[in-house]
Amino acid sequence: MDISKRLGEVAALVSYPTVADIGTDHGYVPIYLHKKGKVKKALACDVRKGPLEKAKENILLYQVQDDIETRLGSGLVPVKPGEVETGVIAGMGGMLTVRILKDSPEVVASLKELILAPQHDVDEVRRYLHSIGFRIETEHMMKEDGKYYNIMRCIPGEERYPREIDYLYGAKLLMHKEPLLKEILTSEEKKYQVVEEKLIQSDTDNAKERLVQVQEKLRLMREALVCL
Structure with missing residues (x-):
């Protein structure tokens, strides 16, 4: 079948x-x-x-x-x-x-x-x-x-797993340099960069809180991308 x-x-x-x-x-x-x-x-x-x-x-x-x-x-x-x-x-x-x-x-x-x-x-x-x-x-x-x-x-x-990125993105995938994961993270990084730029330009308290979250997400993505 x-x-x-x-x-x-x-x-x-x-x-x-x-x-x-x-x-x-x-x-x-x-x-x-x-x-x-x-x-x-x-x-x-x-x-x-x-x-x-x-x-x-x-x-x-x-x-x-x-x-x-x-x-x-x-x-x-x-x-x-x-x-x-x-x-x-x-x-x-x-x-x-x-x-x-x-x-x-x-x-x-x-x-x-x-x-x-x-x-x-x-x-x-x-x-x-x-x-x-x-x-x-x-x-x-x-x-x-x-x-x-x-x-x-x-x-x-x-x-x-010793690192947060191992849970977020998969230790085995990072170890074996999974090309599809790299494809996803490269695309996601670009999207988050756009969001980061917009939040930086905003002066509200909500924007500042969200900016911290977005920048942490970007940090983790970039840490993972280095492995790939």
Whole structure:
């Protein structure tokens, strides 16, 4: 079956034969993994009935109903501790990803890996992973249809980043001089420079407060750009 480049890269990081795909939508990731021979058992979970019904149809279409089960529920709640080795959470915001992990601590603690692709607030995801004893083994970026995506594989283990920019922009991305990150930060720096110039010209208290924030943001961006 054909899946998007983004979902293909998410699936490529899965290392264990039992998987729960959270927010499965149409069930593409578990079906693709099964067809590739990478999983023996998968749970396709979604909080919405409509997409889950579509996932059921696709599971029957590809004749994988003996190995892929659909479950209705929020986040990891439909999954029992120890039931699967891999948790996939892709295509959601970073804060929702964190909330899903927070809501099912026993399930998360039983996993051997998390494959995550948060769409924003990625720094908050990195911080939370470290707070619950997961380390980010791999992280890379990709671009599809003009949008940038972070994709990471996380495994149990203690890890802390020494610098703020490591959490903001990704220690692995900085270490490997990720060109897409450089592309984003170069563009963002220009935008913030324009804002900085306008704030400097303004004399209000609000402008002065905002200027301090913007200049700190620029400092962190430039610190990261030096690494890239």
